[in-house]
Amino acid sequence: MPIKSPFFPRTSQLCTSMYWKEWAGYHAVSSYGTLHDVEYFAFRYSAGLLDITPLFKYKITGTDSASFLSRVMVRDISQLKIGRVTYCCWCNEDGKVVDDGTVMRRGENEFFVTSADPCFSWFSRFTRGYDVEVNDISDQIAGLAVQGPTSRDILKKFCDVDLDSLKFFSTTSAKVKDFEIYISRTGYTGDLGYELWIENENALTLWDLIMDYGKSYDLRPAGLAALDVTRVEAGLILKDVDYYNALHTLIEDRMSSPYEISLGWTVNLERDPFNGQAALKAEKQAGSNWAIVGLDIDWVEIEELYNRHGLPPEVGSTAWRDSIPIYVDSSMNKQIGYATSGTWSPILKKNIALATIEKKYDQIDSKLQIEVTVEHKRHTVTATVSKPQFYNPERKTSNPVKS
Amino acid sequence: MSKRYDSIIIGGGHNGLICAAYLAKAGRKVLVLEKRHVLGGAAVSEELYPGFTFSVASYVVSLFRPHIIRELNLAKHGYEIIPMDCSFLPLPNGDSLARWADPQRSRREIARFSQKDAETYPEFSRVMTHMGKLAKAVIDHPAPDITSMNPRELANIFRLGRTFKGLGPELLHLNTKLVTMSALDFLDLWFESDVLKAPMAVSGIIGTFQGVRSPGTAYVLLHHYMGQLDGSFRSWGFSKGGTGGVSLACASSARSYGAEIRTEAAVQQVLIKNGEARGVVLENGDEILANSIVSNLDPNRTYLKMVGESELDDEVVKEIKRYKLRGSSGKVNLALDRVPEFSCRPGDGDHIRGDVAIAPSIDYLEKAFDQAKYGEFSTRPYINAVIPSLTDPSVAPPGKHILSCFVQYAPYHIKEGAENWPKYREAFGDAVVDTMAEYIPGLKDMILYRQVLTPWDIEQTMGLTEGNIFQGELSLEQLLFQRPLAGYAKYKTSINKLWMCGSGTHPGGGIMGAGGELCAKTMLNARAI
Numbered sequence: 032m033p034i035k036s037p038f039f040p041r042t043s044q045l046c047t048s049m050y051w052k053e054w055a056g057y058h059a060v061s062s063y064g065t066l067h068d069v070e071y072f073a074f075r076y077s078a079g080l081l082d083i084t085p086l087f088k089y090k091i092t093g094t095d096s097a098s099f100l101s102r103v104m105v106r107d108i109s110q111l112k113i114g115r116v117t118y119c120c121w122c123n124e125d126g127k128v129v130d131d132g133t134v135m136r137r138g139e140n141e142f143f144v145t146s147a148d149p150c151f152s153w154f155s156r157f158t159r160g161y162d163v164e165v166n167d168i169s170d171q172i173a174g175l176a177v178q179g180p181t182s183r184d185i186l187k188k189f190c191d192v193d194l195d196s197l198k199f200f201s202t203t204s205a206k207v208k209d210f211e212i213y214i215s216r217t218g219y220t221g222d223l224g225y226e227l228w229i230e231n232e233n234a235l236t237l238w239d240l241i242m243d244y245g246k247s248y249d250l251r252p253a254g255l256a257a258l259d260v261t262r263v264e265a266g267l268i269l270k271d272v273d274y275y276n277a278l279h280t281l282i283e284d285r286m287s288s289p290y291e292i293s294l295g296w297t298v299n300l301e302r303d304p305f306n307g308q309a310a311l312k313a314e315k316q317a318g319s320n321w322a323i324v325g326l327d328i329d330w331v332e333i334e335e336l337y338n339r340h341g342l343p344p345e346v347g348s349t350a351w352r353d354s355i356p357i358y359v360d361s362s363m364n365k366q367i368g369y370a371t372s373g374t375w376s377p378i379l380k381k382n383i384a385l386a387t388i389e390k391k392y393d394q395i396d397s398k399l400q401i402e403v404t405v406e407h408k409r410h411t412v413t414a415t416v417s418k419p420q421f422y423n424p425e426r427k428t429s430n431p432v433k434s
Numbered sequence: 435m436s437k438r439y440d441s442i443i444i445g446g447g448h449n450g451l452i453c454a455a456y457l458a459k460a461g462r463k464v465l466v467l468e469k470r471h472v473l474g475g476a477a478v479s480e481e482l483y484p485g486f487t488f489s490v491a492s493y494v495v496s497l498f499r500p501h502i503i504r505e506l507n508l509a510k511h512g513y514e515i516i517p518m519d520c521s522f523l524p525l526p527n528g529d530s531l532a533r534w535a536d537p538q539r540s541r542r543e544i545a546r547f548s549q550k551d552a553e554t555y556p557e558f559s560r561v562m563t564h565m566g567k568l569a570k571a572v573i574d575h576p577a578p579d580i581t582s583m584n585p586r587e588l589a590n591i592f593r594l595g596r597t598f599k600g601l602g603p604e605l606l607h608l609n610t611k612l613v614t615m616s617a618l619d620f621l622d623l624w625f626e627s628d629v630l631k632a633p634m635a636v637s638g639i640i641g642t643f644q645g646v647r648s649p650g651t652a653y654v655l656l657h658h659y660m661g662q663l664d665g666s667f668r669s670w671g672f673s674k675g676g677t678g679g680v681s682l683a684c685a686s687s688a689r690s691y692g693a694e695i696r697t698e699a700a701v702q703q704v705l706i707k708n709g710e711a712r713g714v715v716l717e718n719g720d721e722i723l724a725n726s727i728v729s730n731l732d733p734n735r736t737y738l739k740m741v742g743e744s745e746l747d748d749e750v751v752k753e754i755k756r757y758k759l760r761g762s763s764g765k766v767n768l769a770l771d772r773v774p775e776f777s778c779r780p781g782d783g784d785h786i787r788g789d790v791a792i793a794p795s796i797d798y799l800e801k802a803f804d805q806a807k808y809g810e811f812s813t814r815p816y817i818n819a820v821i822p823s824l825t826d827p828s829v830a831p832p833g834k835h836i837l838s839c840f841v842q843y844a845p846y847h848i849k850e851g852a853e854n855w856p857k858y859r860e861a862f863g864d865a866v867v868d869t870m871a872e873y874i875p876g877l878k879d880m881i882l883y884r885q886v887l888t889p890w891d892i893e894q895t896m897g898l899t900e901g902n903i904f905q906g907e908l909s910l911e912q913l914l915f916q917r918p919l920a921g922y923a924k925y926k927t928s929i930n931k932l933w934m935c936g937s938g939t940h941p942g943g944g945i946m947g948a949g950g951e952l953c954a955k956t957m958l959n960a961r962a963i
């Protein structure tokens with residue numbers, strides 16, 4: 032049975048819809064109200080507060096931490112400066128992705144890693160010969176994401192650090208009242224935002240502070256349904272939805288390399304050995320089979336299909352996660368991939384999806400066909416290939432100009 | 435003047451800007467001339483008090499045509515709408531009704547007043563969606579002229595006819611009713627509770643000098659329902675940064691296609707030679723020539739001020755003077771130092787994040803109209819209020835709020851003559867604040883700044899004749915192929931090469947963009963430019 036996060040006393044009070052789901056063994060709010068979209072709009076226009084405690088969290092210490100992590104991750108973590116964060120994935124020997132997450136460097140020999148799946152066992156398999164300790168702190172540390180344009184102003188109200196200078200993908204510790212928290216300028220919404228890490232016993236105090244100061248900034252608690260829309264807009268992939276952990280799949284077809292899931296940019300190939308290096312080098316040479324792309328699904332054609340049935344066009348208001356076939360053309364004879372998640376993007380006014388397709392079809396702006404079901408009948412409409420990242424506001428990475 | 439433009443657009447309202455964007459996108463050399471220092475016309479945002487950005491006139495968006503967003507790439511240029519979750523009706527007896535996007539929640543709320551109404555409510559929405567489909571077919575095309583024998587016109591009528599036929603006899607019948615009935619009679623077909631009908635009926639009187647019992651107001655009701663289609667999940671929403679955000683997105687798109695836009699460039703007159711528009715004269719005396727002129731101004735101003743009676747046939751002059759403007763609305767914008775809480779449902783919850791209607795009963799609305807009939811503003815008016823700062827924090831400083839009140843009735847023609855409105859401005863503002871304060875205790879102590887717009891002010895600042903918010907009433911005789919004038923619809927005027935693109939053309943008022951779009955497309959199709 033799922034357990035309760037330290038924020039449960041508050042989230043359970045606020046979640047009047049009773050819409051919950053299970054996330055990594057925790058009860059997690061899907062949406063606080065019966066319709067999630069006000070929570071989505073909070074992420075985009077003010078700020079949303081999301082309980083991210085269910086993420087797995089590891090503290091890596093010891094004089095060899097950096098070289099150990101460089102060995103495990105596809106990215107050369109030894110290059111990561113203190114106070115910086117990086118996003119990357121890690122692979123098995125065959126260069127297939129096990130999981131993805133963030134790595135924060137808190138000191139010369141101290142790192143903090145988050146992941147979607149439990150990775151203690153996986154990390155521990157590679158510690159031999161390194162002066163390193165992997166500590167699973169998942170259940171001792173609670174996490175809160177404060178995401179949206181007013182997030183910085185809210186945190187500035189009660190943190191003693193200069194958030195105006197904290198850069199995108201940087202991290203710092205901060206004093207709040209009489210305890211310490213870690214703040215990283217990261218998140219899963221593709222917007223200005225922060226993730227806060229705090230010891231369980233202080234979790235509720237932090238929640239209350241944020242809710243209190245957030246009032247003047249239209250902050251509202253937000254659930255996973257709203258998050259899902261933002262992460263598709265931001266083109267951020269999700270394990271078990273857009274790809275699978277290679278250690279958990281039964282068949283090879285379900286495994287992916289970083290190149291195949293749009294994470295090629297996180298791979299530093301030319302360096303000391305790391306997990307999957309040889310396989311990834313070979314794949315880089317030979318070329319990958321698959322690619323994750325963004326799809327912009329033609330609205331006019333959808334409208335036309337509904338119109339034929341005398342219906343106004345409908346799109347679900349929540350993000351979807353079904354596997355939807357992608358074809359080369361409307362004959363539906365040749366399937367070349369499948370969409371894995373998608374949503375109507377209220378901010379872009381577009382119907383968008385993330386899809387895994389054969390690499391040779393991944394040119395930007397090329398036209399494919401995606402299956403749509405209207406009145407129980409299957410049709411296809413045009414889907415234009417794009418980068419997975421649909422939405423990328425300037426404020427996500429910018430800092431206020433000092434006067 | 436060396437530069438010669440393919441087209442000059444007089445007025446930088448959202449329709450003028452959209453028209454410019456379409457023409458420029460088609461490769462035409464376009465110049466927009468706006469009288470004020472800001473763009474947007476009635477869809478305008480202005481920081482009137484430090485830190486507070488007001489949607490000075492129009493305040494919510496619903497009817498904006500989605501295909502224009504796509505065709506002009508407006509999402510990229512900053513067109514952002516935050517939907518409203520609730521319609522809230524506070525009642526003087528301490529009760530209240532909140533209608534939510536969540537249908538079950540609405541059902542329970544309405545059932546406190548009438549269980550029958552609560553269960554009929556979704557049926558009503560269903561029918562209105564059907565009706566809206568028809569309306570959509572009407573608003574997304576130039577209105578076909580049923581008096582014409584031109585084959586293309588007949589084809590258009592046929593297309594419309596098909597849509598009508600698709601409705602089936604029952605709905606078709608209803609549609610006929612909708613066009614001729616009063617908003618109230620129409621709602622009476624479904625509902626019994628005054629508490630539900632009053633806030634619904636007001637959609638039928640917005641921008642008109644009519645009461646909820648006046649015939650024809652049912653059509654205006656439908657007009658306001660149209661935004662429901664179009665794949666947006668909520669019908670009404672706030673534009674980020676105020677409704678001026680919509681206009682600025684249109685301007686940015688127009689510029690990206692090469693259109694030139696000038697502010698503080700008031701046009702004095704259209705230059706006419708041999709019955710043909712050749713250019714414009716600015717108030718500063720400059721003359722600018724162009725192959726065609728488009729007016730974003732209302733029909734009255736376009737014909738009588740920009741052209742002038744001397745250039746017009748008597749018949750046209752007579753017709754245009756008959757064109758009904760009769761502004762009846764005002765606006766009171768307040769900057770508040772805290773969240774205004776309603777005594778009947780305290781707190782800053784979601785119930786006040788949508789619109790708030792002061793329309794406690796049908797009689798209340800009729801009484802408000804009665805005063806207007808005799809040339810007075812309503813001392814207890816219908817008010818549609820919103821607090822946009824609760825969903826869009828960019829419009830007010832942290833913890834501070836904007837209370838925007840759209841008010842009816844404030845007849846342009848007050849007893850002593852419209853030019854006497856300034857004398858009554860503050861009294862009118864007081865009536866609005868007093869009315870709101872009956873529901874929001876302590877309101878008067880929260881006010882940091884107050885802006886009162888009477889119809890006279892709306893005319894003076896925005897150039898909307900008689901302060902009519904839609905550039906002309908949405909009454910049957912001045913709609914469709916008769917908007918603005920029978921014989922001179924379809925964006926043409928009685929002057930060669932002079933076109934119109936504002937809300938005074940089909941399909942009418944509101945932040946829709948349709949006038950601007952359809953005018954540009956009509957000009958391009960006719961190879962008139």
Ligand SMILES: Cc1cc2nc3c(=O)[nH]c(=O)nc-3n(C[C@H](O)[C@H](O)[C@H](O)COP(=O)(O)OP(=O)(O)OC[C@H]3O[C@@H](n4cnc5c(N)ncnc54)[C@H](O)[C@@H]3O)c2cc1C
Pocket residue numbers: 444445446447448449450467468469470473474475476477490491492493494495496497699700701702730731763764765840892895896897898902903904905935936937938942943944945946949
């Ligand atoms: C108080 C009020 C509230 C409203 N509320 C809503 C609402 O909530 N939702 C909604 O959808 N609609 C609302 N409306 C209606 C809507 O705002 C208008 O129908 C729409 O904005 C009109 O746009 P337009 O481009 O056709 O014309 P306008 O906005 O009228 O544009 C005309 C432009 O021409 C300029 N101009 C005038 N004279 C000259 C000249 N001589 N030279 C150069 N330029 C000139 C004006 O300054 C103006 O910018 C409201 C209107 C008002 C007044």
